[in-house]
Structures are given as C-alpha cells and as structure tokens.
Amino acid sequence: xxxxxxxxxxxxxxxxxxxxxxxxxxxxxxxxxxxxxxxxxxxxxxxxxxxxxxxxxxxxxxxxxxxxxxxxxxxxxxxxxxxxxxxxxxxxxxxxxxxxxxxxxxxxxxxxxxxxxxxxxxxxxxxxxxxxxxxxxxxxxxxxxxxxxxxxxxxxxxxxxxxxxxxxxxxxxxxxxxxxxxxxxxxxxxxxxxxxxxxxxxxxxxxxxxxxxxxxxxxxxxxxxxxxxxxxxxxxxxxxxxxxxxxxxxxxxxxxxxxxxxxxxxxxxxxxxxxxxxxxxxxxxxxxxxxxxxxxxxxxxxxxxxxxxxxxxxxxxxxxxxxxxxxxxxxxxxxxxxxxxxxxxxxxxxxxxxxxxxxxxxxxxxxxxxxxxxxxxxxxxxxxxxxxxxxxxxxxxxxxxxxxxxxxxxxxxxxxxxxxxxxxxxxxxxxxxxxxxxxxxxxxxxxxxxxxxxxxxxxx
Amino acid sequence: xxxxxxxxxxxxxxxxxxxxxxxxxxxxxxxxxxxxxxxxxxxxxxxxxxxxxxxxxxxxxxxxxxxxxxxxxxxxxxxxxxxxxxxxxxxxxxxxxxxxxxxxxxxxxxxxxxxxxxxxxxxxxxxxxxxxxxxxxxxxxxxxxxxxxxxxxxxxxxxxxxxxxxxxxxxxxxxxxxxxxxxxxxxxxxxxxxxxxxxxxxxxxxxxxxxxxxxxxxxxxxxxxxxxxxxxxxxxxxxxxxxxxxxxxxxxxxxxxxxxxxxxxxxxxxxxxxxxxxxxxxxxxxxxxxxxxxxxxxxxxxxxxxxxxxxxxxxxxxxxxxxxxxxxxxxxxxxxxxxxxxxxxxxxxxxxxxxxxxxxxxxxxxxxxxxxxxxxxxxxxxxxxxxxxxxxxxxxxxxxxxxxxxxxxxxxxxxxxxxxxxxxxxxxxxxxxxxxxxxxxxxxxxxxxxxxxxxxxxxx
Numbered sequence: 001x002x003x004x005x006x007x008x009x010x011x012x013x014x015x016x017x018x019x020x021x022x023x024x025x026x027x028x029x030x031x032x033x034x035x036x037x038x039x040x041x042x043x044x045x046x047x048x049x050x051x052x053x054x055x056x057x058x059x060x061x062x063x064x065x066x067x068x069x070x071x072x073x074x075x076x077x078x079x080x081x082x083x084x085x086x087x088x089x090x091x092x093x094x095x096x097x098x099x100x101x102x103x104x105x106x107x108x109x110x111x112x113x114x115x116x117x118x119x120x121x122x123x124x125x126x127x128x129x130x131x132x133x134x135x136x137x138x139x140x141x142x143x144x145x146x147x148x149x150x151x152x153x154x155x156x157x158x159x160x161x162x163x164x165x166x167x168x169x170x171x172x173x174x175x176x177x178x179x180x181x182x183x184x185x186x187x188x189x190x191x192x193x194x195x196x197x198x199x200x201x202x203x204x205x206x207x208x209x210x211x212x213x214x215x216x217x218x219x220x221x222x223x224x225x226x227x228x229x230x231x232x233x234x235x236x237x238x239x240x241x242x243x244x245x246x247x248x249x250x251x252x253x254x255x256x257x258x259x260x261x262x263x264x265x266x267x268x269x270x271x272x273x274x275x276x277x278x279x280x281x282x283x284x285x286x287x288x289x290x291x292x293x294x295x296x297x298x299x300x301x302x303x304x305x306x307x308x309x310x311x312x313x314x315x316x317x318x319x320x321x322x323x324x325x326x327x328x329x330x331x332x333x334x335x336x337x338x339x340x341x342x343x344x345x346x347x348x349x350x351x352x353x354x355x356x357x358x359x360x361x362x363x364x365x366x367x368x369x370x371x372x373x374x375x376x377x378x379x380x381x382x383x384x385x386x387x388x389x390x391x392x393x394x395x396x397x398x399x400x401x402x403x404x405x406x407x408x409x410x411x412x413x414x415x416x417x418x419x420x421x422x423x424x425x426x427x428x429x430x431x432x433x434x435x436x437x438x439x440x441x442x443x444x445x446x447x448x449x450x451x452x453x454x455x456x457x458x459x460x
Numbered sequence: 461x462x463x464x465x466x467x468x469x470x471x472x473x474x475x476x477x478x479x480x481x482x483x484x485x486x487x488x489x490x491x492x493x494x495x496x497x498x499x500x501x502x503x504x505x506x507x508x509x510x511x512x513x514x515x516x517x518x519x520x521x522x523x524x525x526x527x528x529x530x531x532x533x534x535x536x537x538x539x540x541x542x543x544x545x546x547x548x549x550x551x552x553x554x555x556x557x558x559x560x561x562x563x564x565x566x567x568x569x570x571x572x573x574x575x576x577x578x579x580x581x582x583x584x585x586x587x588x589x590x591x592x593x594x595x596x597x598x599x600x601x602x603x604x605x606x607x608x609x610x611x612x613x614x615x616x617x618x619x620x621x622x623x624x625x626x627x628x629x630x631x632x633x634x635x636x637x638x639x640x641x642x643x644x645x646x647x648x649x650x651x652x653x654x655x656x657x658x659x660x661x662x663x664x665x666x667x668x669x670x671x672x673x674x675x676x677x678x679x680x681x682x683x684x685x686x687x688x689x690x691x692x693x694x695x696x697x698x699x700x701x702x703x704x705x706x707x708x709x710x711x712x713x714x715x716x717x718x719x720x721x722x723x724x725x726x727x728x729x730x731x732x733x734x735x736x737x738x739x740x741x742x743x744x745x746x747x748x749x750x751x752x753x754x755x756x757x758x759x760x761x762x763x764x765x766x767x768x769x770x771x772x773x774x775x776x777x778x779x780x781x782x783x784x785x786x787x788x789x790x791x792x793x794x795x796x797x798x799x800x801x802x803x804x805x806x807x808x809x810x811x812x813x814x815x816x817x818x819x820x821x822x823x824x825x826x827x828x829x830x831x832x833x834x835x836x837x838x839x840x841x842x843x844x845x846x847x848x849x850x851x852x853x854x855x856x857x858x859x860x861x862x863x864x865x866x867x868x869x870x871x872x873x874x875x876x877x878x879x880x881x882x883x884x885x886x887x888x889x890x891x892x893x894x895x896x897x898x899x900x901x902x903x904x905x906x907x908x909x910x911x912x913x914x915x916x917x918x919x920x
Contacts, residue, residue: 034777096779102674159777200679204778213742214562217892219660219863222765222793223757224737226747229766229788230696237697240690277684282673285818287686297683305682306689307781308772313789317494317619318664318827319556320791320864321767321892328689329773331780333682358745367778403679404780432677432781 005455007142012134012447019447020117020440022052023130026092027110027119033069033093033159042155045092046070049129049153056137058151064171068163069093069155073174076140077148084457085148086380087177087417088136089407090129091157091184094121095432102434115440122438123429128183129153131424131443135450146458150177154407157184160202160367161406168414179380180411183450185401185421186429189271190442193388193449195381196421198300198400199408201334201371203343204307207232207351209326210360215312216322226356228326229311235354236328239304243290246304246332248346249353256336256373258292258300266295269397271427280428299400303333331367333402340368369406374418380457384420387452391445422449465915467602472594472907479907480577480900482512483590486552487570487579493529493553493619502615505552506530509589509613516597518611524631528623529553529615533634536600537608544917545608546840547637547877548596549867550589551617551644554581555892562894575900582898583889588643589613591884591903595910606918610637614867617644620664620827621866628874639840640871643910645861645881646889649731650902653848653909655841656881658760658860659868661794661831663803664767667692667811669786670820675772676782686816688786689771695814696788699764703750706764706792708806709813716796716833718752718760726755729857731887740888759860763793791827793862800828829866834878840917844880847912851905882909 012019031045032038046063049072054061058074072092077085097107097120105111110119117127139145152175156162168175185196211228212221241247266272277294278286288297297303307330312323332343344365355361375381376398385396401421408419424446430436472479491505492498506523509532514521518534532552537545557567557580565571570579577587599605612635616622628635645656671688672681701707726732737754738746748757757763767790772783792803804825815821835841836858845856861881868879884906890896 034779035775096773096775098773098775099675158779202679202780204780211741211743214890215559215893216741217863218763218765218767218791219662219793219861220887220891221737221741221758222791222862223748223761223763224746224754225741225743226745227765229769230700233693233696233766233769236690236693277681281671281676281681281685283671283685283818285686286684287816287818288683294684298681301683303678303683305678305687305782306693306771306786307678307779308774308783309689309693309769309786310774311766311770312768313556313558314768314770314787315495315556315558318789318791319494319618319767319892320662320664322765323768326766326769327774329778331678331682331778333679356747358743358747401679402682403677427680430674431680432779433675 004142005451008138008451009448011141012138012451016444019130019134023117023122023127024110026126026130027121028108030108031093031155032096033156034096042069042093046072046155049092052133053151057140066163066167071155071167072153073151075150078144079146079148083146083148084178085150087150087152087175087180087411088132089180089182089411090132090153091125091155092129092153093155093158094124095158099434104435116437117440118435118437120436123425123436124431125184125423127438127443128423128425131446132183132450134447135454138451139454145454147454150175157405157407160204160369164407165410165414168410172415175415177415177417179378180417180419182405182408182419182421183423184405185423186425187423187442188269188397188399188427190426190439191392191394192270193392193394193396195385195396195398196401197376197398198373199371199421200402200404201338201340202331202367202369202404203334203340203365204331204367205347206364206366207328207330208362210324212322212324215324218320218322221322226359227322228359229323231356231359232311232326232328235351236306236330238354239350244287245289246302248343248350250346251302251343254337254342255302258296263296269295269399298402300335302335302338305331307331333404334371336371336373338371340365340370369404370409370413372408372412378418380420383456384422384453386456387449390452391449464602465911468598468911469908471601472598472911476904479590479594483577483582483587484570486586486590487581488568490568491553491615492556493616494556502529502553506532506615509552512593513611517600526623526627531615531627532613533611535610538604539606539608543606543608544638545610547610547612547635547640547871548592549640549642549871550592550613551585551615552589552613553615553618554584555618559894564895576897577900578895578897580896583885583896584891585644585883587898587903588883588885591906592643592910594907595914598911599914605914607914610635617865617867620662620829621870622827624867625870625874628870632875635875637875637877639838640877640879642865642868642879642881643883644865645883646885647883647902648729648857648859648887650886650899651852651854652730653852653854653856655845655856655858656861657836657858658833659831659881660862660864661798661800662791662827662829662864663794663800663825664791664827665807666824666826667788667790668822670784672782672784675784678780678782681782686819687782688819689783691816691819692771692786692788695811696766696790698814699810704747705749706762708803708810710806711762711803714797714802715762718756723756729755729859758862760795762795762798765791767791793864794831796831796833798831800825800830829864830869830873832868832872838878840880843916844882844913846916847909850912851909
C-alpha cells in the first residue's frame, strides 16, 4: 500500500492547473466588504465556497447569518472524538480596488503573468483559501486523515471582522476546536519558510470636524473663523512628537516591551533591513519612532497613520471656499497589551483636549482588532514548522507581523484555541494596492506544506 | 420737456418684472468657469450678453477670444470725444454648485422666495450685471446720456481672471476709458449704501506631496515611511504660529499698516462686530490673527486658509492604506502692498524648508490677483456716493472688502483707470455656497442708484 502522504502530494501536483482555475473563478467575484454596493458579490462568494466544500464531501455546510456578511461553515469529523479538531480560518472578502486607474489589468479578472497571478484577492487571501482547500482535498482523496476539520471562512476581515466576536461567542460549540490554522499571515520571502507568532491590533477612526454651519466665502470670512481643514491639520500634526512617538495620552502605557533576545532574533530575519523597507516602499529615506529598526516599528511597535483626508473643494481649478467640514480616517496599529477600546478613549481624550472650542468634533472608531501573541512550541506549531522545513529544505523563521487579523484574537480569546499563523503571500504582493498578485511557485509549495502538516499532525 | 432722469427711473420701475426674468434666463446657463465640462455654457452665457447688448443699441458688440473664456465687449460713444468714457466691468461666470445635496432648490433654476431670488450667480454676479444693463437701458430709453459707455464682461473671474491681464494689455486701446465701474463689490446691509475702496488680492495654491511610490498596506509599512497625509497635516499646521499669524517667510514684510484713522472709521461701520461675524458664520467663537477685529482681519489683513484637502481613501468604511499622495488647496488673501508672485516664492520657500526629505513636493499657484486700494474723492466716486445718498436717504460708507477682483487691479494697473467698486449683493447672500440668493428690494434700489449715478456724472 502506497504512502497516503505521497499520494496526496501527487494528486496536488497533478491538479495544479485546476486549483489555479478555481482561484481565478473566486477572484472574479468582486466581494468588497467595505462598500455596500458589493453586497450581492459577498453573498455569491460565500455560496461559491459552500458549494466547493460540499463537493469535497464536507458536512453541515452552511453560509451562516452573522448579522453582517455571511460566514461559511463546514465540518468533517470522521477522525473521531479522540482525534484533535482543527479549525481552518479564512476570509473571502477583499479590499476595494481603487485607485482603478493604476491597475495594469482588470482587478477582478485574474491574469497569469509569468510566475504571477495578478488580481484583487489573489494574495489576500483568496489564494490562501484555495491553497487550504487544495491541500485538504488532496489529503482526503488519498484516504482518511487523522484530524477532524472545521472551516470558518468569514466575509468581514477587510472591515475589521465586526460581527465575528459576538457570533463565535454565540456559536462557541459549533466552532469548538483544539487549535486553528490561519493562512492569512504570509511569508518573508519565496525562499524563507515563515511562521508568525505575533500580530498587531487595530483601532481605526474617523474624525469629523465642523466649523461654520455652511461653506463660506474665503474672501468674506477668511481670517475670522476657525477653518476645520486647518484645525484638522493641526490636530493630526500634534498626534506625533519630535521623536515621532504618538502623543495620545497613555498610548504607550500598556505596550509590552521588546526584550533583547527577541530583538536579536529579528536581526537574523533576512530581507528586513531598513534599506529593504525603503526599496519596497520606493522612498529615499525612512521615518518612524526613534530607537527602533524599521522591522521593529512595522511589527512590534504601535503606530498612528493617516489613511485618508477629505475637506472642502477638491475638484479641478480654484474654489475660494472656507469649508464647513473636514474628515480624516486615521488608524493605529496596536501591539500587546494595548486594546482598541483603550486607544479609542485616548483618541477621544486627545481631540477633546486639543480641538479649538468653536469647532465641533466627533471621533468614531469604525474598525478594531486586538493584538495577538502566541506560543512557539505547541504540537501544531511544530508540525507546521517541520512541514515547512521539509518542503523548503530550510529552517523556518518565527516572526511577528505588522498586520491585524481580528479573527485570530477572537479564536484565541473566545474559543481558547491558539492559531498557527501561516500563508504563502509575500511582502511585495501589493496587497491592498493596485496590481495585487500571487507568486504561483511559492503558492504551490504552500499546498505541499499544508499536506505535510496534515500528516505530521497524525505522527506527533 | 420732462426730466430724463425721472423718465429713466419710471422706465426702470415699470420694467422690474422683465429685468428679473432676464436674470432668471442668465442664471439658467450654468456658466461654471472652474470645470471644463461647462465650457459650452460659458460660451452660451457670453453670447446671451452679446445679444442683449446688441438689442440695447450698443455697437462693436463682440465675444472676444482671450485664449481662455471669451470676454464680452460693446461700446456706445455717442456722448462724443469730450465726454468721459466709462468702462462697466462684470463677469458672467459662476462658482461650482457643489455640494449639490445642500441646495433647497435647483441651483440653475432661479426661484423667487419672498423678497429673494435663489440660485447660483443671482448675487455673484449675474444679478449685478443685469442691474447695470437695466440702468443703462433705462437711461438710454429716456434719451442720450452724457457719458460714453464701454462694457467688459469676462468669464474667468471665479478662477482668478487668468487671461485678463495679457488680454487687456494687448487691447488697451479698445478698453481705454477715464474710469471704470465694478458692481461686484457688494453692500454692508440693505439699509446701508456702501462703496468699496480696497480689495484683497489672492494667491491660490495646490500643494502635492508624494511619499511611497504606491499606496501601501498600513499593517506592513505603518511606522516605517513618512505618510504624505501626516506630512501634509504637519506642513499646514506649521503655516500659522501661536498668535495665528502666517509663518511663510517674509509674509508680513510688505503689508501696509492700518492707520489709526482708518481703524476708527471701520468701527463706525454697522453689522461688522465680532458677534455679527460669529452669527453670520454660525459659530460659537471666532479665530484669527491676534490684535485685530474680525472686520479688520477679513478686509485689511492677509490670511491663509485651507480650501480643500484630498488624501488616500475617503469612501465608505475602513481601508487600511498608507497613501502614496496627498493634496491641499490653500489660498492666501493679500493686502496692499503684497503681491501674489512674492507670496508664491514664500510658499515655495516654506515647503522647501520644512517638508520631510523623503517626501516629494510640488507647489503650484493656480490663481492669483493683486490687492487694490483706490482714492475716495474722484468725480465718479463722489457721483456714485451722491446717487446712493439720494436713493437710500442715508450717508454712504466707504470701506475695504475682503474678496479679490483681479480685474480691478488690471484695470487700475494696465488701463490706468480707477474703479468705482459698488454692487448690491449682501453679506448673507451665501455666494459661493449652496442656496446663494439675491435680495430683490436692494437690487431694485441699486438699479435706481446706477441711473442717478449716470445723470450725476453729467452734472459734475
């Protein structure tokens, strides 16, 4: 009798063109969660996944009503009650595609260009969902596996997984598991297997200022009333001090310090020098909090960044208006042990203290996620590291990551299960930007690694 | 033989409904100069005026190609070479109508509501052009007048009269005149006849910043590269000091000081207290340069105001982008003896000195106008003041005004003719804002005053 592991790997290799076609199909559904105009596509994407899971033989397949966008659930509990249960997390929603004019191909028609597949969601994270499905399908085709499998694929990750916390609290029994796998965390480089043990949190704000009760003529009123555009600029400017530290009151109080050992390990991570960051961003010099490397600032220190500003007249030509309103989208990345709720209070306190008394203000937190740090020596983490070592022939690096995956915090805090944070996206995949793409050879190795992981679990 | 002045006034009173209908016709042409999409309407508005002037018996009626939007010219030189020649200035272009959702009626369908006519351009300044045409028509219907009349009605006032300076330089003979009348300057209140001897200039900038060479993911790059949105906020914030004075280097060096006598006269102007300004703007408190009243700041001191800001993602929901670009529209109102060219150099010097070295910047001056101060004792100024005294039964106030009319500077500097700055718009007409309107009774008195002015000139 042949080794099921090898059969599974052979099946995966034979079916690579089909897996890529399935990814193209899923990319073609513009499931943008931030814009309510795309609600029907959100629905279609969830139904596409449910149909796929049914076809693979999963049971209890459902698109669950979370109150927000639907969550896809399915399970296969054939390994029995004594075997561990693994929850595979994913999200089928994507970021908006704008600015559209900077795309070289159509964002929702995935196109193969050499080693890359280009399109919105190819890397973040429809490609990762398809890789997980491909690995599970390959293992199931090779015979029974020794782990029970549940799926939890949400549609709100790109807008902060707003419905998830309450929803998994209310359905904790359905999602009960021994550990989870989250393939949304990415790799450092195509030749560097990577596992992620820390993720940053998020507190995303809209700040709305209102000055005069209508747009005014800057000739009649210029110099007499506080311009909300100027005031917004002053407020934002004051959110950093001269050392580029965030000035929200108490912002750093609960930040867990990086210890010397951790910083030493970071130094061994390739492709993360300050020069690498400058090159990837296309800038001549960097900026940031004094006393930390770019990698530390991007993964293990909290930040505050403008995501958008809109005020007054922004069309063609000059309009001499003194605007009534100004709006900024500003978000903080958080690290353990900060919490979005605390940072919201700090932002409100800052604006309350500093805003001009004749300017009305409103601070709304429109998205949030808790920061996460996981252990590096669990059975499943070691099984994944071994799978990576096998496929890449190279020692896996453990790192922290700068992005936010709220779901990981909920899985950890609500379900009491730790996440193995993996995935096959690369730093230059242009996720959230025009011309997002997926490196196909890395993605195909990823499918192999996930197959090894499933069998390694059984051997542990 | 009846007094032609009284016949002219009677004709004007009899034809008030028709004059209002003509204004509605002109408002119905959305001649927005800032937006090239409205170019055909600009053309239509100029042709409407040319046809009107022909119908009144004017000669040499032309819509002249300025290189930009056409200028309407016409003359009637029947008073002979010994009589003075008056140039009547006007503009037929209007501001954009947005934000559209705040209009209670359609901006380009003028609607009478009680004493008001509501619509874009009713006050600024199609209403004032129609008032001038109505007064001239009434006087001509009553017989020959003792002044030669030329018209110069441009289509670029709301975008800074960019073509005018070169054009009137090249056509100085055509526009040659002894003095000009500019009815674009407005009144202080319906019961307060007003003449304007000072106007502010303008230097209107777009500042474009570019940080990374593409939009980045704020999770991957947050805290490592200078965000052009944050940098723009810092630059704008630094443009004022703690006394709310503008910090552009040398900004106040050539500002002509307000003398004690002038400030004393300002104090006697009604409806211009700080409380009046706060009420008109709908704010609970004012803001501005220390040491000056709101009226002084709004008319006789230079300013710097944000007109618009656009950066990053401003649509619905959260998008965790670290934007590549940020843009601000910022304009300075100038007073004698500042010049836009100087202030442009100061703005460039400020941004060059303060912008983060890894952020690329561009400063473009997209509109400019020289500040103006005129004498208060010329024949025509006194003739207009007398006309106002007669119609309103009240002493005319001489004041400075905060807006910018580049044409007045060109007429003064290029043609060597001083302007009588008049007009019947009121401070609460909401010009440049949604629901712009005209106070019809004041406008009708204005027609009478212009008729008296024409006859006062002959008696001087």
